[in-house]
Amino acid sequence: MTKPLKQIHLAAHFPGVNNTTVWSDPEAGSHIEFSSFAHFARTAERAKFDFLFLAEGLRLREQGGKIYDLDVVGRPDTFTILAALAAVTDRLGLTGTINSTFNEPYEVARQFASLDHLSGGRSAWNVVTSWDAFTGENFRRGGFLPQDERYSRAKEFLTTATELFDSWHGDEIVADQETGVFLRDAKAGAFVHTGQHFDIHGQFNVPRSPQGRPVIFQAGDSEEGREFAASAADAIFSRYATLKDGQAFYTDVKNRLAKYGRGHRDLLILPAATFVLGDTDAEAEELAREVRRQQVSGATALKHLEFVWNRDLSSYDPEGPLPDIDPDVSENHISKGRAQVRMYRDPLAIAREWRELAAANNWSIRDLVINTGNRQTFVGSPETVARTINDYVQADASDGFILVPHITPTGLDTFADKVVPLLQEQGVFRTEYEGTTLRDHLGLAHPDHARGERAAS
Template identity: 55%
Template sequence: MSRRRIHLAAHFPGVNNTTVWTDPAAGSQIDFSSFEHFARNAERGFFDYIFLAEGLRLREHRGRLHDLDVAGRPNTLAILTALAAVTEHIGLVGTLNTTFNEPYELARQLGTLDLLSGGRAGWNAVTSSDAFHGANFRRGGYLDHADRYARASEFADLSKALWSSWRPDAIVANAEAGEFLREDAIARVRQESRLFDVDAVFDVPRSPQGRPVIVQAGDSADGRDFATAHADVIFSLHNEFEDAQQFYRDVKGRLAAHGRSEDSLKILPAVTFVLGDTAEDAREKSREIALAQVRPQTAITYLEQIWNRDFSDYDADGPLPDVEPDTGTETAHGFAGRHAAIRARIDQLRALAAEEKLSIRELVIRLTAQHTFVGTPEHVASEIDRYVQERATDGFTVVGHLTPHGLDEFTDRVIPLLQERGSYRRSYEDGATLHDLLDLPPVADPIGAR
């Protein structure tokens, strides 16, 4: 029996406390040299794609910028376009929002990247429903929660229609006349609904892979339905083995209703790792990294954002606050109806802290900085392979704790072991598109060819 191929994506952090900024080896999250090093290293490790996370607004806490998070990031599409020029094979995937963009404009930008990179572009389609991000845009306000995926689904349909509106043979080269368009080479795309009114003739030719790969990260029932209808890859948080297997079965089981095969959607959960020469060495490193990821101020801030109270006088190494949350201002931020959910969440945190005898900081580490794979390179490679061969995942989105060198050690010490197992590529094929790298079925015939 042939072994299932492991698919890996390389995650450049965007909005989280994963990155350790106090490490002397930490670099810039802004300088292009950081993105270039990260991309070249991932390509050296034969990853399927690099993945740029993005926030649409700097994090704020109690009226001030939250400087323990990523503060400042150049535009995603500009970064990916620049990286296309310094790489040859690896896919280029960016997070771009369906709530605060428009289908034609975003499809044109992604289609251009896809065309000029030789079919290496991908789009992590995310939604938003809150007024905090909405305040940066002319519409302001926020969508009803139910409308997030209604808009996202129509957005994806429109984008795919635009990308597929050119016939593959639309442009004809002639020695005497030069390049010209065939008759009826481009199909007009029309969409009139409650959310969109579009009448367009797309002006970006079809790319070698047909259209950008679509990645999706939602985990709700609506999110899973959106993924099985539109996405090629799911970026999930289900990285514990049994939980991952259950998620895999649920999502893959939904594909048949959309006329899709199991291999048409790849599931690549986010994972972190810590390597050591021995298991004990790795566990000690993991503990040190977790403490650097969750400093006392980070732990207190985490609770303040849930309780909506000032806990600056609390000791991060002490017990959880024995006070009720302030939910009175939630409606101003677009979270009406979440009062009961907030209290339920706090009850869960208190129960977990009591059961495991955790301080505030230990609790936040338990929730946000538990590293997925901890051990020797041999152990980590074995676990990655086990997840894929036993259909818990199709691979992983690997997240390092340093920028931009977070995946260097993984590339040097884990990738060769995966290759020895025969379940990971040893080279890229010339001319392979991102669809090819992910072993996805060919894109359906474009509208103009029907």
């Protein structure tokens, strides 16, 4: 029997100003004005995407004690943007990253439940932890939690928030005889939670939302992160965008679901993916090379090298050879608030590898950063990109992709106009929304329905 074609899930990430975007391009717009977010969201909805995704930045990045102004320089509050976008969209899901290390379950649950009501059931929460003390300096708790405790807190945070979401489940609506106001009975919203990280009780004051509770996303790639996603998330962001690596990650995480009583459809794997389109594959390849050079200026290349060398390299020529000196492996790092610091756990080994690559290819510092940094995931004509995306999904390397354009807010337009129709013609992507909530778009059961199905079984 022929295996039925999987339906592709597509979403869009508004990346802000960072090394993915070419923010200096004349076509780039504001990364803080609402008109940019509105255009981006409307394009995603016009293309029938599942959702829009916003990341969260809790502190400006620094390097050498100064604000890193070649990268993210600020963004409005995630909840504020998503609530505003709910008013200018009708079906598009609205997903936000909210940190579990520096927030409280009651506050976050109330905000997401409110957003779910305001949007008619389109909210989603990307649950993350914070890894660095630098960000923690903005908060009372600081950065004291080691990785295992951060995930312990995150799990209990999500459990507690779920208890709050579910505290209105199954209660009847009654009328107050004196005021005439319709209220739920006195037990509605009541909660008690006692645990290692949270000891709270009271009344949750937001009624059951249209989705029952928001869709839950998770982005960790560690062993703890994969287990967390398998046990509690509805979807997981992945950084594995190649076919082989994507298939390995997909198989690993999906195989963890059974021990939590979940099936393969209960958790979606959605890698982030960049793209460059051209009329032909050759044109797209040439444009992709130009985009990478725009993303990595000489100044950016030196700053990137400083992540590994942990030294001030401003005196070096970015078009010249790599430094002869070795990286400084001290605990005090020159770069603050960047994920790349964690990626390069053995800077001496990375430096040796990069010197060998540079010597073999006659690369300058800038050439090296361009060629070892993130490359576009999908490059080619609309036909090539549509075919490749479908091949990846049908080969179980993912369930779809979260697209990150290099130009905002208009960088999604061409994909919506030229690639989406090809996927629709192949019968692997919707032509219209069939439901109203994000759970409908993602094919996820309503929590109340899932509870009933488990009880019946």
